[in-house]
Amino acid sequence: MNMDTIVSLAKRRGFIFQSSEIYGGTGSCWDYGPLGVELKNNIKRVWWRDNVHLRSDMVGLDASILMHPTVWKASGHVDHFTDPMVDCRACKRRFRADQLDGGPWVHYCPVKANNKFEVPGGEPCKHCGSRRTLCPECGKGELTAPRQFNLMFKTFMGPVEEDASVTYLRPETAQGIFVNFDNVLQAMRLKLPFGIAQIGKSFRNEITPGNFIFRTREFEQMEIEYFVNPRDSVDGKPADEYWHERWIEDRLAWYGRYGIRSDNVRLREHGRDELSHYAKRTADIEYRFPMGWSELEGIANRTDFDLKQHAKFSGKSLTYFDEERKEHIIPYVIEPSAGADRSLLAFLVDAYREEEVRGEKRVVLQLHPELAPLKIAVLPLLKKREEIVKTAQAIRGDLARRWVTVYDDTAAIGRLYRRQDEVGTPYCVTVDVQTVGDPDKGEAGDRQVTIRDRDSMGQIRVAIGELAAVFERLFGGESWAALAPRYPSPSQKT
RNA sequence: GCGGGAAUAGCUCAGCGGUAGAGCGCCAGCCUUCCAAGCUGGGGGUCGCGGGUUCGAAUCCCGUUUCCCGCUCCA
Numbered sequence: 374m375n376m377d378t379i380v381s382l383a384k385r386r387g388f389i390f391q392s393s394e395i396y397g398g399t400g401s402c403w404d405y406g407p408l409g410v411e412l413k414n415n416i417k418r419v420w421w422r423d424n425v426h427l428r429s430d431m432v433g434l435d436a437s438i439l440m441h442p443t444v445w446k447a448s449g450h451v452d453h454f455t456d457p458m459v460d461c462r463a464c465k466r467r468f469r470a471d472q473l474d475g476g477p478w479v480h481y482c483p484v485k486a487n488n489k490f491e492v493p494g495g496e497p498c499k500h501c502g503s504r505r506t507l508c509p510e511c512g513k514g515e516l517t518a519p520r521q522f523n524l525m526f527k528t529f530m531g532p533v534e535e536d537a538s539v540t541y542l543r544p545e546t547a548q549g550i551f552v553n554f555d556n557v558l559q560a561m562r563l564k565l566p567f568g569i570a571q572i573g574k575s576f577r578n579e580i581t582p583g584n585f586i587f588r589t590r591e592f593e594q595m596e597i598e599y600f601v602n603p604r605d606s607v608d609g610k611p612a613d614e615y616w617h618e619r620w621i622e623d624r625l626a627w628y629g630r631y632g633i634r635s636d637n638v639r640l641r642e643h644g645r646d647e648l649s650h651y652a653k654r655t656a657d658i659e660y661r662f663p664m665g666w667s668e669l670e671g672i673a674n675r676t677d678f679d680l681k682q683h684a685k686f687s688g689k690s691l692t693y694f695d696e697e698r699k700e701h702i703i704p705y706v707i708e709p710s711a712g713a714d715r716s717l718l719a720f721l722v723d724a725y726r727e728e729e730v731r732g733e734k735r736v737v738l739q740l741h742p743e744l745a746p747l748k749i750a751v752l753p754l755l756k757k758r759e760e761i762v763k764t765a766q767a768i769r770g771d772l773a774r775r776w777v778t779v780y781d782d783t784a785a786i787g788r789l790y791r792r793q794d795e796v797g798t799p800y801c802v803t804v805d806v807q808t809v810g811d812p813d814k815g816e817a818g819d820r821q822v823t824i825r826d827r828d829s830m831g832q833i834r835v836a837i838g839e840l841a842a843v844f845e846r847l848f849g850g851e852s853w854a855a856l857a858p859r860y861p862s863p864s865q866k867t
Numbered sequence: 868g869c870g871g872g873a874a875u876a877g878c879u880c881a882g883c884g885g886u887a888g889a890g891c892g893c894c895a896g897c898c899u900u901c902c903a904a905g906c907u908g909g910g911g912g913u914c915g916c917g918g919g920u921u922c923g924a925a926u927c928c929c930g931u932u933u934c935c936c937g938c939u940c941c942a
Binding site (some may be wrong): 376377381382384385391399524545546575577579580581582583584587588592593594595596643647649655657664667668669670671710711712713714715716730731733734735736752754755757783784785786787788789790791792794795801803805806807823825830832863 | 868877878879892893894898899900901902903904933934935936938939940941942
């Protein structure tokens with residue numbers, strides 16, 4: 374299983390195209406094709422449903438991408454969201470300038486001949502007293518001057534490029550939530566703990582984008598800011614720590630619910646040294662991508678950092694009145710921040726299977742039915758029989774009001790099934806001669822059709838009038854294995 | 868940004884100085900009563916782009932862009 378297989382399938386079947394491909398492509402940008410946009414919308418929809426609609430303590434928000442520039446001063450992005458890089462001229466290794474002095478370094482001591490050794494981080498050499506000036510890895514090369522660049526896209530508000538109108542494309546959706554904290558609190562009369570969810574585009578000038586849609590400069594986030602009263606305690610724990618645990622469990626379970634195999638996800642706790650400036654604790658949900666374990670979602674305890682910062686910079690009070698204690702407090706916030714594009718990639722990779730069926734390779738995307746871009750394909754067994762085609766198209770029109778349903782008659786039935794398998798369509802409906810009857814033989818149709826299951830390739834016979842009810846059950850969560858035995862299987866000729 | 872690899876049809880790739888190819892896919896027709904069947908026909912590429920060498924360049928040289936793998940990253 375490698376990424377190229379997925380990239381190729383994604384392009385060939387209309388999931389993901391490279392941006393501006395006819396101009397040679399543009400670095401790190403990707404476009405979602407007809408099936409890709411369905412899949413992505415489905416992911417966002419179930420995320421929203423599960424995290425907003427099904428909970429009584431969550432509300433939604435859609436903030437603008439362009440915000441007041443001071444937002445990014447307050448959030449720390451202008452000052453901290455930079456990676457000053459230096460390169461070793463000898464060994465070509467690259468380092469972050471701000472992390473150079475902390476680590477141990479290789480030293481060729483001029484006092485002790487032939488003595489190459491490692492000096493602990495931040496300390497001078499015991500023998501000659503010199504400090505590190507060369508590359509810490511090879512000890513030989515000079516380092517280039519640090520190149521300071523901010524990871525935010527700078528842009529200009531208004532038609533004239535004046536300094537006063539400089540702002541940024543947001544590097545995270547979170548700040549849109551923090552600056553609206555008080556608006557939402559007032560408008561919705563909320564009580565802690567409660568959360569605000571948002572899905573939207575963010576932009577980062579990544580130094581090295583890559584790995585298909587994994588790291589791109591324009592990407593979509595699905596973020597939650599869950600506000601808690603740090604003075605409360607739940608189950609003997611401070612509320613922020615309790616809710617942090619809860620969100621970690623919930624979010625991990627969410628990926629499993631939509632089909633990600635448990636072997637392919639894991640939790641990774643951040644070490645103290647890698648915590649962001651605002652975080653008290655962070656845990657990542659990682660997925661085993663073709664290129665290795667990588668982050669799918671980060672769940673951070675951001676404490677009261679953001680609300681405090683925005684209160685300070687805006688001069689507005691961003692507090693919550695604790696009725697019991699009769700005091701104003703600044704809530705702590707738990708942030709489950711997921712990548713929509715990364716989730717999509719994980720769902721795609723995880724669903725991809727190659728099977729052998731009758732000596733032939735079958736490629737099948739075993740996407741969860743709720744995520745599958747197409748839900749049902751209606752196929753005529755014979756496209757020469759007008760009655761079959763008419764019936765199939767009528768069924769498609771009927772089912773399409775409720776599920777994304779397509780009709781295809783451009784190949785033999787076997788090929789049509791495989792096409793649908795390759796894009797993960799959970800069910801196919803096939804109309805045959807029995808359905809409509811054979812006037813030449815004076816036979817009347819039985820008005821039944823075949824439903825074929827993607828994963829098992831099993832088939833059942835169902836009356837046309839009963840189709841919607843059967844699909845209601847299948848898409849409502851009833852398994853094929855439970856439902857199929859209650860229906861006859863079609864009489865097949867081989 | 869540095870090092871390494873690559874760029875030819877929708878996809879996978881062959882061709883490596885002498886008129887652009889294959890398999891698969893796609894489209895049309897015939898055939899076909901349930902799992903990538905068969906037959907016939909068809910569309911589709913100024914060989915990433917720009918220069919150079921040459922009688923002649925997909926092929927050799929230089930530059931450039933994009934992609935992939937590392938360094939880095941954290942949705």
